[in-house]
Amino acid sequence: MLERIIALLVKEFLQMKRDRTARFRLLIPPILQLIIFGYAATFEVFGVSTVVLDQDHSQESRQLVSRFTSSGRFQVVQVADSRRAVQHALDLGDATLALVIQPGFAQLLQKGQSAPLQVLVDGTNSNTALIALGYVGQIASGYAQDYGSTLAQRRGLTQAQAAPQISLEQRYWYNENLNSRWFFVPGVVATLTMFMVVNLTSFAIVREREVGTLEQIMVTPVRPLEFILGKTVPFFIIGFVEVALITSVALLWFQVPFRGSPLTMVLGASLFLLSALGLGILVSTICRTQQQAFATNFFVLNPLFTLSGFAFPISSMPQALQWVTLVDPLRYFLIVVRGTFLKGIGISYLWPELAAMAAIGVVLLGLSALRLQKSVD
């Protein structure tokens, strides 16, 4: 049995060595994706283009505006002189946010009354708008507190007599600087592995069928299980090399921390590769031509990707979709990858995910062995 498998392995590697486009497919898409995800994928908000309408022209209003600019979160691109100009800037998209300080702002503050600060925000990108509004709130209340303290001091009041202040100390665990890159780059490791391995496996087997060599193999004494092993081992190795390659780029180039144990990562990757290989073989047992395999992969991998939690949190999806995500192996691998990279947690926390991937892998491989058996008979 071992002999036959080894013979198949030798054949597989020879084929791969001769396939020049495969080398292109193995190298270019991962690099492209890593660069794009590493640099373009960000939900962070800095330098929101802001238009200011200061109708108060007081020291206080200027101080407030300068707090906005010095935070780095806002960049004043225009100083408007009328409400119409503000509206125009937002309509055209020249500015995303507008700060309007009405006359009497400083007077109200000096009297210790509530002073209104009007904020208009373009909500087209709801996420940017939400985050920007959060920063507006922080900056405004920060200024109000400082202003209040000095005012109270000047009037000889102790802090206890003045307004109560409750501050929220925020601690960001695992990603202290809220770097989007740390979130996306480890995710790319998982996603790319799935796309590469499923595509490669399904194409390789379907190509054998197209060329007619599959039948030749089937008339040899090789049994379906041996065939599957002979097919999967090379792609398993390729998948591993791919994981190692992308992981080292993530660590060395993008400087994403790796806090967990490499062993957990290796175990997770092996189990995930089982599911990906199983899926690839299953697709190839359904499809007659490479084109069919291409289309099938597209329609299968896209949902798996969207529902994996790669970019969009699963907890925000409708309940029905959340249930669907339970059969998505990528979902579990992403948790393992982010858990080992950022959280530094081990098997004691990640065993449910590892078990789920093992189960999905066994089911997929079993199904494809069954289907292959049938197509031989």
Place this chain on the structure above:
Amino acid sequence: MNARRILAIARKELIQVRRDPRSLAIALLLPVMQMFLLGYGISLDITNLPTCVYDQEASQHSQALLARFKASRYFRVVKSVRDYGSLRRAIDGGDCQLGIVVPWNFSQQLSALGKSSVQAIVDATNDNTATLAAGYAQSVVNAYAGDALEMRFTGTARQLGAPQPIAVDSRVWFNEDLASRDFIIPGLVAMIMALVGALLTSLTLSREWERGTMELLISTPVTSLELMAGKLLPYFAIGLADAAFCVALAVGWFGVPFRGQLATLFLTTLLFLAVVLGIGYAISAAIRSQIGASQVALLFTMLPTAMLSGFSFPIDQMPAVIRAITYVVYARYYVTIVKAVFLKGSGLAQLAFPILGLLIYAVVITFIAARAFRKSLG
């Protein structure tokens, strides 16, 4: 250019599409699947974030503050712990993404010093969720502090000179509920059309090459320009139908507001289709195998459209080099247009820049596509 010949080619192409299950799947199934999958699956809004509370003080005040977290729709308090170790385990294991810690001297400090603090521990693996969660937590605490002020200084607050916080009166324009669905779905229309258009047309010439019918086609009196026009005509119709379907679904099913003019959308969609189909056609002329052509088409449309068009990630937050690259991504212009027409109700005049971008692209691509095939004829 002969209209009769163009129509004949168009008819032939339509029959071929109808008989090719893969093309049909791309034309009919893909828009439905992507619309529903992404329409429901992509949401950046956070609600019911699993939260863990650690109340060291367990006083009336701390309970009142935590009750506000429980009442907020952004948080769902799933756990109440009694030590840091359990809090750490809850967040490590992913059971909770936020931990609120009220210190043991919370109300004492508040009454003695007028100052106190609450700790928020956020799982920042997903930095976006973390930023939003911290913002919501901040507003819960601010609201509590504001009410505590009212309670302490009833009536006499102003005479004492107790300052009130600046009241931020925020108004959101164009997407009043700040629903991420309203922001994602219009862009989805662009995404789907880019995919469908390029994937379908990338097959059109390579199919002829693969089946050996290209020589036959070349021997007919059809000129290369007529061939291009005839071949792309059916895909124009399919693309427009898909666009109409997506827009109808966006407005009718997902309830995304449509504030602009249909005519604006129609005209710009025509331009965008010209670009997308032209690119698919050029790929098809350059690569003679169907599988190779569709792979290249996928690589050139999916990733740039999803990542670099402003569809989900804001362009103005990207590094300068990447931002420069986005000007080459044709989908960028159309995504801008669709979002503006849907949410802002912009007209042609306000969209002059992106329309110009698309127009230039359409002209250049048509030229390239027309050249690409003439070469392979010779």
